[in-house]
Amino acid sequence: MKYKPHDYQKFAVDFIETHPEAAVLLECGLGKTSITLTALNDLMFDKFEVRKVLIIAPIRVCKNSWAAEIAKWDHLEGLNYSLVLGSREQRLAALRQKADLYIINRENVQWLIESSGMPFDFDMVVIDELSSFKNHQSKRFKALRKVRPFVKRIVGLTGTPCSNGLMDLWAQFRLLDKGERLGKRIGQYRDAYFTPDWNGFTYTPRKGAEKEIYGKIADI
Template identity: 45%
Template sequence: MIYRPYEYQQTAMQWIIDNPRCGLFLDMGLGKTVSTLTAIQQLMDDAEVSRTLVVAPKKVAETTWTTEAEKWEHLKALRVVKVMGTEKQRRLALATKADVYVIGRDSFVWLVGVYGGNLPFDVLVIDELTSFKSSKSNRFKAMRMATPTVKRVIGLTGTPAPNGLIDLWAQMYCIDMGERLGKSVTQYRETYFEMHKWNNIVVRCDVKKGCEDIIRRKIADICLSMLAKDYLELPDLLTHTVKVALIPTTMAAYTKFEKEKVLEFADEHAEESANVLANSAAGLMNKLSQFANGAIYDEDRNVHHVHDEKLDRLAEIIEAANGNSVLVFYQFKHDIDRIVKKLKGYTVKVYADESQLKEWNAGKIDVLLAHPASTAFGLNMQQGGHYIVWFGTGWNLELYQQANARLHRQGQQYPVQVYKLVCANTVDERAEAALDNKKGVQQSLLDSLNYLIRKHSAVMKVATE
């Protein structure tokens, strides 16, 4: 795909090139990843850098950076290696010749230990800078040791201080080693904040009068902030497919499960008419979708856990939303309990009636779980947020479009970001394709059923020959 950057993306790329240590505070959907990779490619072409390390949330490290590099024509030559897996696999990845090395933030402490704090990279990209906001965390301490050893540092996030400016010190230290906000968090707090204590425990921090502007001015020379509403025509609907990869053992279990269910279905329902067959196929597809979502019902409606890959990716998206409310559409009731448990610490509610709607539009809910069938029509939810995540899309195009229209409608002040969690190499991809092709539910189910029957029948045929 040919990359034709918007003007704001050109500004972001030039900012990275002109500022060796910088923060790029761009809203979700403004293209932080491609802008950063393009700037790195330019710096490599100019022989200013040769090796880049990207530290990112695990799921982002697994997919986003490699996917973006493969997607754009001008980045095809960029060699991106994922430093993931077991320690042996990570060490092998580090030994591989590449331009960009991507590691999960949970492995960063290990990496700094491997190199004794002296990173052999020219550029350090911190994807989701807010992950390093705690000055007491081990990952920040590792970053504090490592950042002086690289020439360039790029901090990426949407909003660096979703919970207030008190969170800003550690993040800025990762970039400039305390040059702007001081060498210690204690100094930062004493200079800019009124500390309210109870029994010698800090219970509240208030910014001193006039200090908010002082803080922002101090970091303005290296931090570029962009809000989506300022750079995109409003309102807009931006859709993102988030590929969720299953680990090999889980993928093998899914493949076996799919094969058994499809061949069993073919034997039992071969003589049904198209209408009856479509209804029966819906049950099969639901069973496969449950597995892709991470849990399945047995015949007695007991729930059996399978994996947490979608839950992990959902949590990272909500974290990246930086305090913005998120509307999550679920498919199955067992999704609710698992999501609520995963998002402990957030205000999570399940849509049931008008009371949740009022709370949502008043900004009192962090994450609202809703089934598209119950919220797709007639509800005005645009005041409450502009982020949507589909934990599973289902097959109904009308429900999908109408559910998105709860936020993407007149009165919405921001571009609506829609994230579809699609489990790679599963029935999720068939459902997404059905929505993209705008086919009816019945035809989509029949097409996908025929595809799966042909797929597994062919495998059986080869196996017996």
């Protein structure tokens, strides 16, 4: 099928291509996958800026959405992918295959980085459902943070960046920009934009915090 993107999709494709760190915050059904694949195709085969891409997604999305979108659009016929799913042996075999895109479920991110024994030589990472990395104490966040300095380009996709409040944003953008905009440590972020409640365990955004936070991250 011929890809005929809407204006907002063209804008998003260009944004990914011109921003090494990008957050694409679009609601479900607005074409985040096709947008990203179009940008990846351009970056790999037109601009030659990207060589090997890791795509992290929920397992059903790995199996269904990404492979289906690649097969659907004519302009993506040159993209080769490998699904890094299944048993340990199956995942290792998938990582050894020669491909442009390696698609893995988020539950196996820590395994890939810390236990697979395979080199983490991806020069671009796509996190489909960026909000699944909102917990700065999770193992997947900590593992990905370790290798983030070696990744040249990163894209986060989600329609729900802060479903539980503004505190959710810190970990997501810490992965995207390595702490440049919201601080390298969660404590910096809390102190700058939140007031602790009486028990010291919950935090309330101070007046004007939302506008300041979104202003800080607006450029990416």
